Amino acid sequence: MASKFCGIVEEVSNYYQKDFTRTAIEEYTLESLIPYESLKGKTVLDLACQIGLTSRLAVKLGAESVIGVDISPKMVDIAKKFEEETGGSKIKYIVRDVVDIDKLGEFDVVWAMFLLIHAKDIGNLKKMIQVAYNNLKPGSRFIAFVLQPDVGDSWPPDNTQIKKYGREYKLTSNDEPHDGDEIIITLYTNDDDQKFNLNAYWYSHKTLLTVFEETGFVNVKFQKLKVKPEEYAKNGEEYWRYMLEHPCLIPITAEKKLGN
Known part of the structure; x- marks a missing residue:
């Protein structure tokens, strides 16, 4: 996975810096799921942080550290460059495959916006979720995003509708998705002129719930996406309707047991 990412780092960086859907929906939804009124004084572990957008979001929301x-050294280099340009920050970046991490500390929040979608098999998925569990304080929350786990109207998505959000999703199998099936996500950086593909992997609602609970997580919940109010007002209800009614990415939250 590292080599694939390293080859498209500039494209990913350019896309995420310009992608208003990410900030309007995914980051706004992430913010809404934080289990505190404020992150002031809190510690955050950002898994698969890419160019540091969500790490900087945590600082913006008041995180102490x-x-x-x-996994990509080039991604981390870009993230560090942002910190240098703004005169330093409360963020420490580490180049590491998440599945190779044991314990970096006990954090108030662990989040992973785009980690679990890259789990190639159930064993890989379990390792990722276990790392999140190991690094949480008892009673604290893990927030992640997964590909829509409920087979139905959302799979396959209508790409004629999804494309206006700067992305497309293609199921590589010819049937409904099964655990570990590959999904090709196409992201558009400049309308139709520039695009690149990412490989992601699908897991069912039942499998995700089982793996989370086997790890020891409790209060595992699949959440709904939310749109930033100003973006909702700017683009209108009709523009956002398909994304909200047929989400391809949805958040999942879980809590570490007290006393563990």
């Missing part, structure tokens, strides 16, 4: 982890 943040550790961002990503």
